[in-house]
Amino acid sequence: MRINAFGFPGLVRLSAFAGKSSAFRARVDAHTWTRTAGTVRDAGGRLISVWGTEEAADRFVISAAYALEDGILWLQLPADDRHESGGYGYPDLSAVFPCATRMQRAVYDLLGLRAIGAEDTRPWLNHGNWAADYHPLRKRSSGTERFEPSQDADYPFVPVAGDGVHEIAVGPIHAGVIEPGHFRFSVVGEKVLRLEERLGYAHRGIEKLFQRTPWLLGQRLAARIAGDSTVAFSWAYCMAVERAFEVRIPPRAQWLRALLLERERIANHLGDLGALGNDAGFAYGLAAFSRLKEDWLRVNDQCFGHRYLMDRIAPGGMATDLDPRCIPAMLTQCEQIDAEVRAMQAIYDDQSGLQDRFAGAGIVSAKVAEHFGVCGLVGRASGRKIDVRVDHPYAPYHEVQVRAVSDDRGDVAARVAVRFNEIYESLRLLRALLSDLPGGHVVTPVEHAGAPSCGVGWIEGWRGDVFIAVETGADGTLLRCHCHDPSWHNWPALEHAIIGNIVADFPLINKSFNLNYAGHDL
Incomplete structure (x- = not known):
């Protein structure tokens, strides 16, 4: 499917690539944001990335980039909807593109924007030692001067129950000279039933x-x-x-x-x-x-x-x-x-x-x-x-x-x-x-x-x-x-x-x- 087929009002073509591809950007409402995700998936397109921006004090935009037949479609949605916790939010994309799950969790840690309707809202980059109101990509945050732990540092891994099932924890510090990451194996004997990763330790801002x-x-x-x-x-x-x-x-x-x-x-x-x-x-x-x-x-x-x-x-x-x-x-x-x-x-x-x-x-x-x-x-x-x-x-x-x-x-x-x-x-x-x-x-x-x-x-x-x-x-x-x-x-x-x-x-x-x-x- 080609990008122009969506018929977005205000679709802007960004400066063309030197080659055979280009990119387009459009500002959309919440309904179009959700509908487009489903249309892209059905057309065989794919989600590249999800990220957030604070355009001005307390004015946020959530972005998604999709790969389509003729290039990149960059959608921007004002994240001005309030959810039950009192913060800002936007419609969840992980139900359409599961790869969005961790990206959306990172967006919340960095900006405080919640994916409304998402099943997995656990922290991703915040390992429990950021202040409760601290989001590093916000223009102002009252928590920047106090970095005491704001939540239980024990990450809620998904448990696996059953006879003989036990867990093996590997990392985040490894034996080799490599970067940190935690891997939690649920096993029976030596056979792995489930692996869950915990990353974000290498976050450098x-x-x-x-x-x-x-x-x-x-x-x-x-x-x-x-x-x-x-x-x-x-x-x-x-x-x-x-x-x-x-x-x-x-x-x-x-x-x-x-x-x-x-x-x-x-x-x-x-x-x-x-x-x-x-x-x-x-x-x-x-x-x-x-x-x-x-x-x-x-x-x-x-x-x-x-x-x-x-x-x-x-x-x-x-x-x-x-x-x-x-x-x-x-x-x-x-x-x-x-x-x-x-x-x-x-x-x-x-x-x-x-x-x-x-x-x-x-x-x-x-x-x-x-x-x-x-x-x-x-x-x-x-x-x-x-x-x-x-x-x-x-x-x-x-x-x-x-x-x-x-x-x-x-x-x-x-x-x-x-x-x-x-x-x-x-x-x-x-x-x-x-x-x-x-x-x-x-x-x-x-x-x-x-x-x-x-x-x-x-x-x-x-x-x-x-x-x-x-x-x-x-x-x-x-x-x-x-x-x-x-x-x-x-x-x-x-x-x-x-x-x-x-x-x-x-x-x-x-x-x-x-x-x-x-x-x-x-």
Whole structure:
């Protein structure tokens, strides 16, 4: 279904993407808000994100972004309805899109806006040590000076009853050097009956920090949302700002951005493939892929000045250009990595122990993937062929076309296979980008026109689609910058993937998802 088919009064087309997609924004009433959600679902669209904004003191707006055939539909609803607790509210979306549940819980913690009619209203980011009237994204909050615990810190996990059922608590502090998250397993023997996650421990107030950040420096903050997705978040932020200010970036900068994004994708897949081998008891896989990833990151540093490509993308284009002398070295590395990864895939396929652990573990069925709106490589491994580079190609992907990679099995083996095949496809894209890299300059000056504006950025990162929406004031300041990581959709699916498996398989299944804590806890 196309966005114009909705017939919204006052539908505004935001500045078009450079490519084959665009975004539209409309302000609606509560009835249209609810009706549109059902229509989008029935038309095969999906919910990307839900977030709230305080436009002025005690004047709130709730937003939802949907992915449709011809781009993004951004709906805004004034959240002026009062519910029984005396606060502000808006109609619940989780009954239509279950993936909205945790987003709506986070909206309440950050702004105090309640999803009216929602079944799950437990806190998400508030772990019991915020004052009762403190909501960090409000312009004023009487609780900001007193942070004593305002509620029972014992989170109400959903209990599972039955003979022999017991609980295993894991985290939030883990044995490895990873971010915090709590996992509560309900098990009989070693078989998992239910898993419930408790996240939000890595909340750093990123969206609040954006309100104190000049828009020309916002990409530096975006780059630090998640260190393994610095290119995706930086590009999404810059795209949102460029669309808000109607800036067209140079073709060379567009191609260089895609070059960085595909290098980021390959680096993460190399690391994950090694870790997955290690979690299945194949230490050689970790050693081999760690070496390949290290070689890859060193070339990043040599050619772009940063191993993880941080701060290379800036509003208007690129902060640095690519030295032509680096192109032959990068093309040579593509050939070497291609050959070595194919050799490692043959080894993985021939290892019966690995395949026994991978096959049939952590299955996410197509039905579950659709139910939760699972996206990215996890969705593609369950037959859900969603890739923004293919479905809504932004420059230069409308010229250098991506061949979609997918698998229908939905298990760990499928997620491993998707990673291998995405490496090969990204290497093909890198060769094409490097062979036909346009000349010219790499940045266009970005100037604010002096009027309030808004824009969205939508990028297919290595985990899935990264979405950023910005609203600027008349003086060009950032009034609101909402950042969305694909892990919001995929964490609930992990809870289903472990059901029926044994507890000892959870690290392997969890790594096959490799979801984001920090990017999810903004």
